[in-house]
Amino acid sequence: MPPVELTWGAATAVGQREDNQDRYLAAPPVFAVADGMGGHVGGAAAAEAVVEALRSLTGGETTTVEAIRLALQRADGEIRAFQGPDKAGAGTTVAGVALVDEGNGPQWAVFHVGDSRVYRWHEGRLDQLTTDHSVVQELLDAGYISDASAATHPQRHIITRALGVGPRPEADVVLLPVMAGERFLACSDGLTGELSDAQIAALVGAGNDVEKTVARLTSEAESAGARDNVTVVAVQVGHPGTSTGATAPR
Template sequence: MGGQLAGEIASAMAVDVLRDHLERGAAAGEALVGNVDQRHSPTANRLASGIRRANQVIHAAGKSKAAWRNMGSTLVAAQLHDQRLAIAHVGDSRIYLIRGGSIIQLTDDHSLVAEQQRQGLISQAEAERSPLKNIITRALGEGPQIEVDLSDLDLIDGDRILLCSDGLTNMVDDRAILAVVGAEDDPQRACDTLIATANAGGGRDNITVVLVYVAAAGFFTGLRQIFSQGR
């Protein structure tokens, strides 16, 4: 958001601040930013705290340089703990659960067309064609405070968790994502295939994909990221 360069700077800030906040919290019990939501796990609340801190940093940075004005970022984060998945997010980057041959979106997009869909004003098909589909209603950097959505999920053996930016989901629909992730037992190859499919469809935006496969022997992950380079 705020131009490609500023958007990439904001995204990098978000990741760095969140990582540092989580590491310091684990090591020294650093105080949480914002209120604790008792409906959700301590892990999810720590993720939300890190996202709030990232928002503060990005918002302040956006006021410090003219080139960074109005910069922002979406952010989706998940943490595995004792066979549970804690989730926190802002914006329209998504987390999916692939389980038993089905794909379930675990996050709600913070976008204008998604809100119109939730209110029953437009259909899924109309949302996909809407010229307003890229309007985000919530993002890091917009103000000194941010509302973060939280959730927790019990995991089972065989679950596959996908985190992705809209660079993927704008180009590849849920059925195609399910076909790739459900059929590929190597998460890295699945990530590569998803990126290639998005690029074949036009690849108009930066694409980030993270996959986690849950198995009795442990967790297996893949990561793939490609930048649009101005496309």
């Protein structure tokens, strides 16, 4: 199979926070967002550890699911080994997509730990590909609360799985075929906490290129209040050819 043509972009905003504990990676074949937690220093360091572990997988046309899992496990161990009171309790979520080859040519591996999300836009439809590892999601799944009440639930920010804290986490990974014209969006909960899926769909499907799309998404989240850091990475599949892209400054 010839190389997959990709176009990508990324943008981040501090929002109402004092600093930015989100980090992102937009370097083929991996596109991911990490949302750090546990204090200004610790959260940023945890997110950076994940991004750097995933960065080791870049530079080629594809990676593997095993390599992704090993990179996340390595980052998890590094975060747990952090020293000093300013890094106590540090952890991070991660969500992203990567082109992998498991023996049958390129596929997308959609992976995540925590409540950062991956969406897919294709043929006029936005689908959430990840399921939040959160208390609210468990309440939703059990039928105890409704979608309407989830957005304002007092425990909406409590996650049940993260790298660096709690039980050793296992990333959820789903494989999808590569399809021309599809667009993937990885984002921290700073975006989904401010914009509904309908609002995100309207912006992703507005016909703008990926660079303008991520800029619009972060801008709209800021206009809505941006109580948290907002980070978005988008990647679009074109036709067989050469990969190109751009990334906005942090």
